[in-house]
Amino acid sequence: xxPLNEYDVRRGLxxxxxxxxxxxxxxxxxxxxxxxxxxxxxxxxxxxxxxxLTIVPVVTALSESTDNAxxxxxxxxxxxxxxxxxxxxxxxxxxSTPSEVARTYTVDELLEVGDRLRPxxxxxxxxxxxxxxxxxxxxxxxxxxxxxxxxxxxGPARLVERYEQLVEGVPLDVVEGVPTSPRAKQN
Amino acid sequence: MSEWSDVGAWADxxxxxxxxxxxxxTNDGEEARDVVQAVLLKMMRVPWExxxxxxxxxxxxxxxxxxxxxxxxxxxRSVTPKLIGGVEATIPDTADAVLDRQQLMQAMERLxxxxxxxxxxRYFEDLDDRATAEILGCSTATVRSVSARALTKLRKHxxxxxxxxxx
Numbered sequence: 001x002x003p004l005n006e007y008d009v010r011r012g013l014x015x016x017x018x019x020x021x022x023x024x025x026x027x028x029x030x031x032x033x034x035x036x037x038x039x040x041x042x043x044x045x046x047x048x049x050x051x052x053l054t055i056v057p058v059v060t061a062l063s064e065s066t067d068n069a070x071x072x073x074x075x076x077x078x079x080x081x082x083x084x085x086x087x088x089x090x091x092x093x094x095x096s097t098p099s100e101v102a103r104t105y106t107v108d109e110l111l112e113v114g115d116r117l118r119p120x121x122x123x124x125x126x127x128x129x130x131x132x133x134x135x136x137x138x139x140x141x142x143x144x145x146x147x148x149x150x151x152x153x154x155g156p157a158r159l160v161e162r163y164e165q166l167v168e169g170v171p172l173d174v175v176e177g178v179p180t181s182p183r184a185k186q187n
Numbered sequence: 188m189s190e191w192s193d194v195g196a197w198a199d200x201x202x203x204x205x206x207x208x209x210x211x212x213t214n215d216g217e218e219a220r221d222v223v224q225a226v227l228l229k230m231m232r233v234p235w236e237x238x239x240x241x242x243x244x245x246x247x248x249x250x251x252x253x254x255x256x257x258x259x260x261x262x263x264r265s266v267t268p269k270l271i272g273g274v275e276a277t278i279p280d281t282a283d284a285v286l287d288r289q290q291l292m293q294a295m296e297r298l299x300x301x302x303x304x305x306x307x308x309r310y311f312e313d314l315d316d317r318a319t320a321e322i323l324g325c326s327t328a329t330v331r332s333v334s335a336r337a338l339t340k341l342r343k344h345x346x347x348x349x350x351x352x353x354x
Contacts (some may be wrong), residue, residue, distance in 0.1 A: 004308060004342045012291035013211055013311040020210035020219060023202030026195040026227050125232050 063159055104138040105170070114141060114166050116133070120166040130177045144177025189347065193235040196226055206243055211307050212253045215261055222252045246312065247322045250304050294344040304336035 105113075114132040121128050127149035133142040143163060151158045156174035163172050198205070200225070209219035226248040230238065238244050295303055301323070308319040309330075314326040323330065 004338075007292070009306060009338070009341065010310040011286060013307060016214065016289045016292060017211050017311065019205040019216075020203075021216040022209045023198070023206045023223070024220070025202070026198045027224050027231070031215070170226050 105140070107134065107138065110134045110138065110141060110170075113170050117141070117143075117163065117167055121163065124162070124166060126159070126166075129174075141167075141172050143172055143174045146175055147176045150176060152176060156171055194223055194227055197241050201242060203243065204242075205249065208307070208312060209249050209253065211311050212250070212270045214295075214303060217219055217336070218256075225252055229291065242320070246308070250322055254300050254304070257292065291341075294341045297300070297344055298314055298337050298340060301316075305333045306337050306341075307332055 020131055022102070111134075114134070118128055118130060129143040129145050131144040133144065135142055143159075145159070150156055150159060153162075159174045160172050166169065204225070206219050209222040210216060213219050213222065226245055229248055230241070230244065254291060291298045295306075298306070305319060306322065309316075310329045314322070316330045320327045320330045
């Protein structure tokens with residue numbers, strides 16, 4: 001009988017490794033867990049408050065202006081989905097949509113995108129927007145970020161590209177913004 | 188921050204070797220997967236261009252991750268014959284050529300995390316003392332001494348069987 005030698009250890013470890021499970025693929029943005037539950041909880045709560053404070057007044061104003069535009073001037077107003085609540089418009093998208101706008105979204109759709117954007121940005125280590133504003137023509141969202149955040153990412157175009165990956169191609173643009181509350185400043 | 192695609196593409200080719208390394212350190216399939224996922228997530232959060240040697244980076248991260256999980260002992264499972272298609276499979280080890288896996292696993296269980304990591308990096312990953320020292324953040328002399336002690340401990344434990352007598 002011979003004593004255990006380095007070769008034995010090498011072979012033994014290889015044998016053990018052969019029992020390893022297969023690699024199933026890298027984590028995806030959707031499966032990225034938050035770094036810390038408590039920290040993420042606070043950030044999500046803060047994000048929700050900011051979202052409500054910024055989006056709701058804009059949506060209210062937009063809803064009113066859209067209704068007015070549709071009823072008063074169907075040919076020049078933004079197109080809306082036929083099933084949009086409260087709008088009895090008869091305008092068709094082909095007649096009223098400006099040629100440069102690829103498609104328009106309902107307010108609900110954009111609200112839902114805005115809701116998803118912040119946690120997805122946090123999970124992907126992207127800066128969280130200070131404000132998320134629905135575009136007047138309902139063609140997408142405008143994200144307001146701190147100038148430092150924009151600069152550190154090499155400009156708005158780079159950020160737009162990353163954010164759009166998180167929201168499945170909904171058109172976005174990034175502009176500089178200023179925090180309006182202490183909590184937003186912390187973000 | 189790295190592009191998902193950068194890390195993902197690299198991990199497609201390196202993933203299995205990372206899992207194997209994590210598995211040898213933890214001897215737990217689920218734990219090994221968790222460790223590798225955690226490491227890949229960390230890699231996704233740093234600029235890909237800043238990672239000079241992804242494999243070295245991943246090895247270091249895996250050893251750190253295993254150590255930070257506070258595993259003072261390897262969670263070794265006893266090796267039981269695997270049932271494949273309802274038939275008990277046997278592993279055709281040749282008597283002197285292949286180390287008995289079960290004995291080695293039991294012996295590895297008695298090592299500290301540091302000792303186990305040194306042995307794995309040296310004899311599984313085939314790293315030299317310098318590369319092992321860099322990963323562990325210690326001197327090459329420490330690596331040699333830890334390795335020698337670990338081997339002695341392994342031999343001592345395995346000498347309890349007739350197959351691997353102490354020298």
